[in-house]
Amino acid sequence: xxxxxxxxxxxxxxxxxxxxxxxxxxxxxxxxxxxxxxxxxxxxxxxxxxxxxxxxxxxxxxxxxxxxxxxxxxxxxxxxxxxxxxxxxxxxxxxxxxxxxxxxxxxxxxxxxxxxxxxxxxxxxxxxxxxxxxxxxxxxxxxxxxxxxxxxxxxxxxxxxxxxxxxxxxxxxxxxxxxxxxxxxxxxxxxxxxxxxxxxxxxxxxxxxxxxxxxxxxxxxxxxxxxxxxxxxxxxxxxxxxxxxxxxxxxxxxxxxxxxxxxxxxxxxxxxx
Amino acid sequence: xxxxxxxxxxxxxxxxxxxxxxxxxxxxxxxxxxxxxxxxxxxxxxxxxxxxxxxxxxxxxxxxxxxxxxxxxxxxxxxxxxxxxxxxxxxxxxxxxxxxxxxxxxxxxxxxxxxxxxxxxxxxxxxxxxxxxxxxxxxxxxxxxxxxxxxxxxxxxxxxxxxxxxxxxxxxxxxxxxxxxxxxxxxxxxxxxxxxxxxxxxxxxxxxxxxxxxxxxxxxxxxxxxxxxxxxxxxxxxxxxxxxxxxxxxxxxxxxxxxxxxxxxxxxxxxxxxxxxxxxxxxxxxxxxxxxxxxxxxxxxxxxxxxxxxxxxxxxxxxxxxxxxxxxxxxxxxxxxxxxx
Numbered sequence: 001x002x003x004x005x006x007x008x009x010x011x012x013x014x015x016x017x018x019x020x021x022x023x024x025x026x027x028x029x030x031x032x033x034x035x036x037x038x039x040x041x042x043x044x045x046x047x048x049x050x051x052x053x054x055x056x057x058x059x060x061x062x063x064x065x066x067x068x069x070x071x072x073x074x075x076x077x078x079x080x081x082x083x084x085x086x087x088x089x090x091x092x093x094x095x096x097x098x099x100x101x102x103x104x105x106x107x108x109x110x111x112x113x114x115x116x117x118x119x120x121x122x123x124x125x126x127x128x129x130x131x132x133x134x135x136x137x138x139x140x141x142x143x144x145x146x147x148x149x150x151x152x153x154x155x156x157x158x159x160x161x162x163x164x165x166x167x168x169x170x171x172x173x174x175x176x177x178x179x180x181x182x183x184x185x186x187x188x189x190x191x192x193x194x195x196x197x198x199x200x201x202x203x204x205x206x207x208x209x210x211x212x213x214x215x216x217x218x219x220x221x222x223x224x225x226x227x228x229x230x231x232x233x234x235x236x237x238x239x240x241x242x243x244x245x246x247x248x249x250x251x252x253x254x255x256x257x258x259x260x261x262x263x264x265x266x267x268x269x270x271x272x273x
Numbered sequence: 274x275x276x277x278x279x280x281x282x283x284x285x286x287x288x289x290x291x292x293x294x295x296x297x298x299x300x301x302x303x304x305x306x307x308x309x310x311x312x313x314x315x316x317x318x319x320x321x322x323x324x325x326x327x328x329x330x331x332x333x334x335x336x337x338x339x340x341x342x343x344x345x346x347x348x349x350x351x352x353x354x355x356x357x358x359x360x361x362x363x364x365x366x367x368x369x370x371x372x373x374x375x376x377x378x379x380x381x382x383x384x385x386x387x388x389x390x391x392x393x394x395x396x397x398x399x400x401x402x403x404x405x406x407x408x409x410x411x412x413x414x415x416x417x418x419x420x421x422x423x424x425x426x427x428x429x430x431x432x433x434x435x436x437x438x439x440x441x442x443x444x445x446x447x448x449x450x451x452x453x454x455x456x457x458x459x460x461x462x463x464x465x466x467x468x469x470x471x472x473x474x475x476x477x478x479x480x481x482x483x484x485x486x487x488x489x490x491x492x493x494x495x496x497x498x499x500x501x502x503x504x505x506x507x508x509x510x511x512x513x514x515x516x517x518x519x520x521x522x523x524x525x526x527x528x529x530x531x532x533x534x535x536x537x538x539x540x541x542x543x544x545x546x547x548x549x550x551x552x553x554x555x556x557x558x559x560x561x562x563x564x565x566x567x568x569x570x571x572x573x574x575x576x577x578x579x580x581x582x583x584x585x586x587x588x589x590x591x592x593x594x595x596x597x598x599x600x601x602x603x604x605x606x607x608x609x610x611x612x613x614x
Contacts, residue, residue, distance in 0.1 A: 009398050013406050016392070020413055023466065026435045027424045033433075043438030085319060092316025096309050104317055110581065111328055112519070116526065118573040121560060122331035122338070145323020149519070156515075160481075170305065176312035197415070205417025207532065211539055222419040226537040238433050241423055249420040256415045260408060 027249075030242035031055070038238055051239070058244035061229050064221070068248075071220040074139050074210070075203040081143025082150060083195040087188060089146045090154025091180045095166060112148040116208075124212050134218050139203065150195045157191045158184055193259055201252055221248055339571035344564045357571035367572065370555040377457070377551065378524040381464045386516055389471025390509075394501075396472070397479050407476065414469035422532035425463045426451065451533060456546040460530060471516055478512035479505065507596040514595045518587055522580055528553040552576060 030038075034051040037044050058064060093105055127133050161184065169179045185192075203209075210220040225248055229240035339357055343350035361367055396407045413421070429436045429450035437447035450459050482505060490500040530549035531537055539561040545554050552572070559569035 006398075006400055009395060009400055013395055013400075016395075017406065017409055020410055020466070020469075022435075023413070023421075023424050023428060026428050030427050030433070038433040042441055043433070043435070045435075045438065089317050089320040092313050096313035096316060097306075098310035098313035101313060104321060107324065108320070110584075111324060112522070118335055118570075118577055119328050119331040121566075121569075122334040123327060126331060126334070141323070141327060144319060145327060146320045151320060176309060176316075180316075201415060201417060205419060207419050208528065208539070222417060225423065226419045226532060238427055238430060242427055245420050245423040245427075249416050249424075252415055252417060252420075253412060256412070257408070 027242050027246060030238055031246045033239050035239060054239045054243040055247065058229065058240045058247065061240060062224060067219065067221040067224045070218060071204055071222065074136055074220060075200045077136060078139045078143045078203045079196050079200040081140065082147050082199045083192055085144055085146035086150035086195060087154045087185060087192065089151045091158050091184055093151065093155040094158030108148055108151060112152060120208065120212060133213055134215050138213055147199065150199065153195065154188065154191055157188055161187065197256060197259055204252060335570040335573060338567050339574050341567045343566045353567065357568045360568060361571055361575050367555055370550050370552045373550060374525060374552040378521055381461060382517065382520040382524055384465065385468050385471050385520060386513060388465065388468045390475050392468065392472040393475035393479055397476060411469035411473050414467045418532055421463060421466060425459060426533055429459050453546045453548045457548040459533060460549055463533065474516060475512060478509045482508045510595045514591050518584060521583060525576065525580055526553055527551060528557060530554055531557065
């Protein structure tokens with residue numbers, strides 16, 4: 001009975017896995033195909049003559065590594081700043097009380113509901129007057145303020161931590177800043193990991209931000225890739241698009257696989273067990 | 274923190290009230306509550322400042338723009354009152370794009386939450402290699418939007434895509450997937466590919482449910498279906514609610530169709546097929562193709578109002594449907610024991 005049930009779950013999971021991973025497979029297959037293999041019928045499910053030159057082509061059609069460096073700089077800068085700032089604010093909303101808290105929290109929630117673009121274009125006009133367009137300052141400023149979604153995530157996590165942890169520390173004479181830094185922050189490393197991964201991949205993957213705020217010289221890989229690789233007739237070249245996309249996506253997947261230890265199982269562990 | 278460090282901290286901190294009392298008597302009267310109030314403002318202050326400068330100010334600017342006929346460039350814009358708003362509510366194209374977005378939201382949000390919950394339950398079963406299953410099912414959700422969009426453009430490419438390859442095996446002629454009326458299905462499939470996000474949050478919620486509760490239920494003779502509906506779902510409802518709210522908000526403002534369009538640039542919005550012409554695509558078109566900053570700002574404010582209304586409605590419903598097991602303010606009244614449950 002138990003064996004039959006487990007086998008059924010296994011088969012279901014394996015089938016789902018095949019379904020979910022097949023797009024990666026097609027991306028890899030297309031990335032290795034020679035241009036002559038792209039428009040044939042019946043379709044080639046496997047590259048008959050794998051052509052690794054596509055990757056070189058994808059790297060040199062435009063300054064791929066230069067744009068990757070831009071993406072990496074922005075994403076790292078933002079991820080570190082926004083995670084610390086969000087944990088900081090999330091702790092305040094979860095564990096501290098003061099007049100006006102309800103109102104401020106209400107504002108935070110409605111900010112989370114804000115269509116990002118509603119502020120993005122006026123912000124663009126504002127930043128261009130301040131000469132901050134085509135610099136990474138917008139990402140620094142956004143990072144330092146924390147992101148509502150991440151603040152909410154930290155707030156949820158900190159709210160669920162037992163009150164005893166805090167009370168013991170207060171009895172010991174621990175100040176609020178130290179309670180945050182020594183007790184709550186170390187406990188929240190699964191949320192920190194989540195926040196880092198989320199904010200890094202948002203920024204690495206963000207399209208509309210850099211498309212608005214950065215010109216062609218400063219923009220990110222996402223913007224450059226989205227236009228794709230087109231030939232002299234303006235038609236996209238699928239094999240170059242695929243190899244460019246592989247090199248863009250794989251670092252994110254590798255980063256996730258390295259950092260996911262404890263990320264999945266530890267996301268909701270609380271202080272007392 | 275090591276116990277030695279903890280002891281050292283206590284030794285340094287404990288005598289301080291008496292010495293502080295001698296030097297600064299007022300400091301002593303600052304109660305714990307007052308100090309923690311000050312700390313609240315210190316902790317939330319940076320965000321409040323950022324909100325004022327980077328959200329409230331731009332938002333007010335957009336509101337001002339929405340009452341003008343500004344094109345964002347020239348200084349010749351003038352006040353037009355509510356004309357832009359009147360146009361939003363009467364223009365058939367704008368209303369159609371809003372309806373299209375609502376339908377897409379109504380399909381993908383419940384579908385994602387249901388599928389994500391099923392996946393979470395599956396990968397929470399006590400089976401071998403479940404960590405691997407979790408990781409690999411979540412993997413697509415990590416793929417950046419542009420990468421995912423490019424991948425699906427390749428799969429659904431008319432000439433070289435796998436989708437038409439499968440149809441060819443079945444003896445069916447190829448379809449132009451990325452054009453009307455099929456583009457909407459490509460977008461739904463693309464959205465569902467990232468369902469791992471929902472799975473991982475639901476899974477975290479599942480793991481937060483005390484195992485003792487489920488064991489007690491089993492001892493009392495509850496079936497696994499009963500303990501799922503009576504224990505797991507109520508305890509999971511805050512997590513599900515959180516995902517409904519954020520899912521709807523994110524989908525209503527989605528501009529994902531732009532990324533699978535023929536020409537995925539802000540100026541290329543006109544290449545988005547009709548069936549994927551969402552409200553936000555219309556906003557982009559008004560901003561970048563037509564240069565109607567005033568009208569587009571009004572559209573944004575209308576969307577903002579809709580989102581606020583929907584969210585308020587959801588929170589109202591949630592009062593009866595969502596079960597919060599631990600509330601920090603009233604923790605004393607609700608001991609976290611299961612002894613007499």
